[in-house]
Amino acid sequence: MSVPLNQALRVGAYILKQHLIGRKRYPLVLMLEPLFRCNLACAGCGKIDYPAEILNQRLSVAECMEAIDECGAPMVVIAGGEPLLHREIQQIVEGAIARKKYVIVCTNALLLEKKMELFKPSKWFSWSVHLDGGKDEHDISVCQTGVYDRAVAAIAESKRRGFRTIINCTLFNTAQPDKVASFFDDVMAMGVDGISVSPGYAYERAPDQEHFLNRTKTKELFRGIFRRQGNGKWKGKWAFNQSSLFLDFLAGNQTFHCTPWGMPLRTYFGWQRPCYLLGEGYAKTFKELMDDTDWDAYGTGNYEKCADCMVHSGFEATAVTETIRHPIKAAAQALRGIRTEGAMAAEIPLHNQRPAKFVYSDHVESAMAEIKSRKQAPEEMAEAAE
Numbered sequence: 001m002s003v004p005l006n007q008a009l010r011v012g013a014y015i016l017k018q019h020l021i022g023r024k025r026y027p028l029v030l031m032l033e034p035l036f037r038c039n040l041a042c043a044g045c046g047k048i049d050y051p052a053e054i055l056n057q058r059l060s061v062a063e064c065m066e067a068i069d070e071c072g073a074p075m076v077v078i079a080g081g082e083p084l085l086h087r088e089i090q091q092i093v094e095g096a097i098a099r100k101k102y103v104i105v106c107t108n109a110l111l112l113e114k115k116m117e118l119f120k121p122s123k124w125f126s127w128s129v130h131l132d133g134g135k136d137e138h139d140i141s142v143c144q145t146g147v148y149d150r151a152v153a154a155i156a157e158s159k160r161r162g163f164r165t166i167i168n169c170t171l172f173n174t175a176q177p178d179k180v181a182s183f184f185d186d187v188m189a190m191g192v193d194g195i196s197v198s199p200g201y202a203y204e205r206a207p208d209q210e211h212f213l214n215r216t217k218t219k220e221l222f223r224g225i226f227r228r229q230g231n232g233k234w235k236g237k238w239a240f241n242q243s244s245l246f247l248d249f250l251a252g253n254q255t256f257h258c259t260p261w262g263m264p265l266r267t268y269f270g271w272q273r274p275c276y277l278l279g280e281g282y283a284k285t286f287k288e289l290m291d292d293t294d295w296d297a298y299g300t301g302n303y304e305k306c307a308d309c310m311v312h313s314g315f316e317a318t319a320v321t322e323t324i325r326h327p328i329k330a331a332a333q334a335l336r337g338i339r340t341e342g343a344m345a346a347e348i349p350l351h352n353q354r355p356a357k358f359v360y361s362d363h364v365e366s367a368m369a370e371i372k373s374r375k376q377a378p379e380e381m382a383e384a385a386e
Contacts, residue, residue: 177224194241262317
């Protein structure tokens with residue numbers, strides 16, 4: 001595991017405190033999306049499928065700081081969209097760091113070399129560069145040629161300047177274990193500080209709906225990948241920016257229920273219910289999100305849309321909490337390593353799950369009406385003055 005020791009200790013102390021005070025649900029990582037606009041249009045992403053009026057909206061620095069303070073999580077991941085398109089991204093990062101938060105900025109790296117000079121290397125700060133495989137696989141994933149080469153160049157420059165730099169990799173059913181293993185060898189040779197990996201989630205508005213993994217395929221894929229660790233060009237262990245128990249879960253060796261409140265999402269629309277991936281309504285405040293969301297209505301076994309999800313935003317917090325609650329179990333698993341053969345852990349039954357509801361357009365229509373109303377108000381005042 002490549003998580004820095006100071007970060008692991010601070011987050012561990014935070015989790016222990018929550019347990020001691022008897023808090024059942026608490027955030028571990030604030031997912032902050034200050035904008036939806038992006039300079040790529042990836043086939044598996046549903047984030048940019050909004051009208052231009054909404055893509056043009058931004059969270060202000062003040063709104064971002066309010067979200068950070070309100071949530072209280074020790075870590076802040078700034079995503080999007082492409083966060084480097086936000087004109088005040090430097091102030092957002094600086095404000096979070098001033099609050100002693102560990103900040104990760106996710107980027108496709110197209111603007112990274114240009115914008116890097118706005119930031120300073122720090123134990124509180126990391127870049128997370130989006131790479132979904134080797135050159136061919138990644139450029140196909142992002143629907144644009146040349147992006148992989150630009151990302152690799154940006155990673156090299158980031159490391160040269162002393163930034164902690166990780167990559168985040170989303171895998172689909174086109175992924176091949178040998179190619180993914182070779183890719184992990186390559187990024188380790190680049191000198192990255194860690195890998196974050198996750199199966200793709202089936203965004204209902206994503207252009208490509210054919211290549212999302214189900215749970216069985218996910219487990220088989222990750223067993224195939226981990227089985228190849230140390231057999232290729234990189235002879236050592238891959239460094240992951242994730243808990244060992246979460247990786248063991250991906251390989252089918254743990255039965256976890258998701259904890260969607262562990263990584264709450266704040267966007268232009270508000271606090272997204274119930275999680276970072278699944279938008280079925282929004283709360284105006286973090287307290288409202290935590291108190292008024294029917295958490296038991298979601299998750300694998302409870303809701304059809306969650307049936308195949310094994311994504312880090314739902315299960316990494318579960319794994320981290322399990323590590324703190326059962327340190328002997330976690331230590332034994334870390335020493336043993338990820339099992340890639342034999343029977344898999346019991347799966348959560350799906351027979352009682354409720355059917356999916358498709359409510360995507362409701363909040364979009366509401367936001368569009370609000371934007372239109374804001375635009376009309378100055379015009380009406382000008383007409384009245386005349």
